[in-house]
Amino acid sequence: MTTMTETSARFREFKMPDVGEGLTEAEILKWYVQPGDTVTDGQVVCEVETAKAAVELPIPFDGVVHELRFPEGTTVDVGQVIIAVDVVPGGGEAAAEPVAPAVAEPEPAAEPEAPKGRQPVLVGYGVAESSTKRRARKGTEPPAAAAAAIQGELNGHTTTAVPAPAATVVPGSRPLAKPPVRKLAKDLGIDLATVTPTGPGGIITREDVHAAATPVPAPAAAPAAPAAVPEAVAVPVAAAPVPGARETRVPVKGVRKAIAQAMVGSAFTAPHVTEFVTVDVTRTMKLVAELKEDKDMAGVRVNPLLIIAKALLVAIKRNPEVNAAWDEANQEIVQKHYVNLGIAAATPRGLIVPNIKDAHDKTLPQLAAALGELVSTAREGKTSPAAMAGGTVTITNVGVFGVDTGTPILNPGESAILAVGAIKLQPWVHKGKVKPRQVTTLALSFDHRLVDGELGSKVLADVAAILEQPKRLITWA
Numbered sequence: 001m002t003t004m005t006e007t008s009a010r011f012r013e014f015k016m017p018d019v020g021e022g023l024t025e026a027e028i029l030k031w032y033v034q035p036g037d038t039v040t041d042g043q044v045v046c047e048v049e050t051a052k053a054a055v056e057l058p059i060p061f062d063g064v065v066h067e068l069r070f071p072e073g074t075t076v077d078v079g080q081v082i083i084a085v086d087v088v089p090g091g092g093e094a095a096a097e098p099v100a101p102a103v104a105e106p107e108p109a110a111e112p113e114a115p116k117g118r119q120p121v122l123v124g125y126g127v128a129e130s131s132t133k134r135r136a137r138k139g140t141e142p143p144a145a146a147a148a149a150i151q152g153e154l155n156g157h158t159t160t161a162v163p164a165p166a167a168t169v170v171p172g173s174r175p176l177a178k179p180p181v182r183k184l185a186k187d188l189g190i191d192l193a194t195v196t197p198t199g200p201g202g203i204i205t206r207e208d209v210h211a212a213a214t215p216v217p218a219p220a221a222a223p224a225a226p227a228a229v230p231e232a233v234a235v236p237v238a239a240a241p242v243p244g245a246r247e248t249r250v251p252v253k254g255v256r257k258a259i260a261q262a263m264v265g266s267a268f269t270a271p272h273v274t275e276f277v278t279v280d281v282t283r284t285m286k287l288v289a290e291l292k293e294d295k296d297m298a299g300v301r302v303n304p305l306l307i308i309a310k311a312l313l314v315a316i317k318r319n320p321e322v323n324a325a326w327d328e329a330n331q332e333i334v335q336k337h338y339v340n341l342g343i344a345a346a347t348p349r350g351l352i353v354p355n356i357k358d359a360h361d362k363t364l365p366q367l368a369a370a371l372g373e374l375v376s377t378a379r380e381g382k383t384s385p386a387a388m389a390g391g392t393v394t395i396t397n398v399g400v401f402g403v404d405t406g407t408p409i410l411n412p413g414e415s416a417i418l419a420v421g422a423i424k425l426q427p428w429v430h431k432g433k434v435k436p437r438q439v440t441t442l443a444l445s446f447d448h449r450l451v452d453g454e455l456g457s458k459v460l461a462d463v464a465a466i467l468e469q470p471k472r473l474i475t476w477a
Contacts, residue, residue, distance in 0.1 A: 030046060
């Protein structure tokens with residue numbers, strides 16, 4: 001009972017937090033630490049993907065990583081323990097382990113082996129279920145002389161003593177290695193479970209890891225050849241297409257799963273109507289070129305999307321009824337007196353729609369800065385769930401893919417979404433003559449429960465009018 005109490009007092013558990021608004025689960029994308037690594041308060045230990053975004057999780061205390069409870073790719077419920085940390089006095093891994101320096105006594109000398117013996121295999125290959133049992137290998141502890149050699153190795157000293165017989169490695173047991181060696185194995189992509197130990201007492205050394213990483217091992221190291229086979233077999237866990245395969249199945253989860261559920265719910269809940277207009281944006285393109293040279297716009301990215309966003313904000317100001325939401329439970333139309341402008345962004349994890357908070361209050365330079373930050377953050381996969389909550393109206397720029405237009409589906413809780421097509425040089429009647437002009441097609445989808453055809457047409461016509469004559473931004477804004 002005393003041992004269990006002391007053990008529980010040494011360890012602290014970090015649970016999966018709710019990183020969004022009422023989210024219930026998250027998928028562990030990547031671990032940044034491994035068992036044996038020292039962590040400090042505020043250090044990012046892993047990246048998780050929720051139904052809204054990828055988020056990095058910092059740990060709130062110091063210590064040495066004892067156990068990773070779930071491998072990468074696992075979906076974990078909020079509140080479940082994902083990592084256990086050995087809270088060593090003084091915050092250092094070496095401070096607590098050499099507590100028993102007496103080499104003459106077998107029991108205390110072998111004690112430092114227990115924390116190292118608890119290490120699970122590398123993330124991605126699974127964690128042994130018995131990893132929380134500290135006395136799992138009590139019967140295989142080395143004698144005092146070997147224990148002293150292990151202690152020297154753990155403290156960073158190379159020990160070449162005692163050519164004692166190699167300790168027998170129990171199948172399924174966790175490999176012995178000091179933290180720097182574990183880090184080296186992680187950096188080289190080597191699974192310690194496949195490495196043949198040559199150190200005293202069965203400990204894995206740096207040389208063992210380098211030997212396992214060598215493509216053509218030395219002839220004398222016969223056991224290293226079979227060890228490379230599990231390594232090669234384990235690497236294809238990354239969902240690469242199998243040559244010759246006729247099908248590939250990809251699990252639907254994370255952002256992609258949330259997108260699917262939201263789009264199905266929106267398509268079958270809100271009665272969509274889509275209207276189109278083709279407009280000459282030659283003057284808008286000239287304005288973009290002028291703004292790029294304007295000193296007031298220095299340091300921000302200026303592009304057609306910026307002017308389109310400003311045009312939509314002006315159109316909403318002139319037609320505020322379009323900026324609303326349908327409350328089905330209370331049978332009410334909720335009129336929004338602010339605009340959180342969503343910008344659809346394509347990322348490797350799927351389409352996300354972060355929004356610019358209170359976009360209606362921003363000047364053109366402020367809007368440009370906010371838009372640039374939003375896009376760059378989305379591309380890096382660092383968009384927070386809060387940045388995607390509370391949107392009121394959205395712009396999706398399908399023109400970047402060379403598409404003329406589309407019929408966008410509303411984001412749940414919003415009443416309108418504007419699709420912008422590709423801007424192309426086309427023949428256009430201008431001042432009674434056919435001339436090459438920069439032309440694009442806009443598509444506005446809206447919820448017909450609260451936006452009728454007249455209101456939707458006014459909004460779309462206002463956006464088109466501003467893009468055709470951008471000087472209207474001055475008079476209408």
